Structures are given as structure tokens and as C-alpha cells.
Amino acid sequence: MAKRIPKINEEDCIACGNCEQVCPGVFRLNESLGHSEVINSHGAPEDEIQQAIDQCPAQCISWEEEGS
Numbered sequence: 864m865a866k867r868i869p870k871i872n873e874e875d876c877i878a879c880g881n882c883e884q885v886c887p888g889v890f891r892l893n894e895s896l897g898h899s900e901v902i903n904s905h906g907a908p909e910d911e912i913q914q915a916i917d918q919c920p921a922q923c924i925s926w927e928e929e930g931s
């Protein structure tokens with residue numbers, strides 16, 4: 864089974880920082896760029912990443928098939 868990785872739609876990100884708070888092993892708020900980044904796709908269990916996805920106020924984090 865292919866692994867899923869989180870992807871941020873950077874244009875929609877409002878740089879609130881919640882994803883980094885929920886899941887700092889995967890997401891980091893890049894204040895100079897004005898949006899968050901995925902720093903390590905596999906830096907946390909999927910349910911923790913899912914929590915960050917569910918809580919994103921801009922709903923701009925989604926799952927992607929790895930390698931797509």
C-alpha cells in the first residue's frame with residue numbers, strides 16, 4: 864500500500880501556526896515566507912497528522928500519495 868504524505872496548499876495557508884503546534888515533527892511555520900511547510904512527511908504518526916489536517920482553519924492541508 865502506498866504511503867500518504869501531507870501537502871500544504873501554500874496559497875491558502877493563513878500562517879496561524881496550528882499545524883506546527885499539533886504536529887511539530889511534520890509542520891513548521893515559515894514566517895518569512897508567510898506559510899507553513901512540511902519539514903518531514905513521516906515525522907509523526909498518521910493520526911497526529913490527521914489531527915493537524917482536521918484543525919487547519921483554512922483547510923489547506925491534504926493527503927497525497929507519496930511519489931505522486
Ligand code: SF4
Pocket residue numbers: 871875876877878879880881882883890892898899918919920921922923924
Ligand atoms: S494550520 Fe493550516 S492555515 Fe494554519 S499554518 Fe498550518 S497549514 Fe497554515
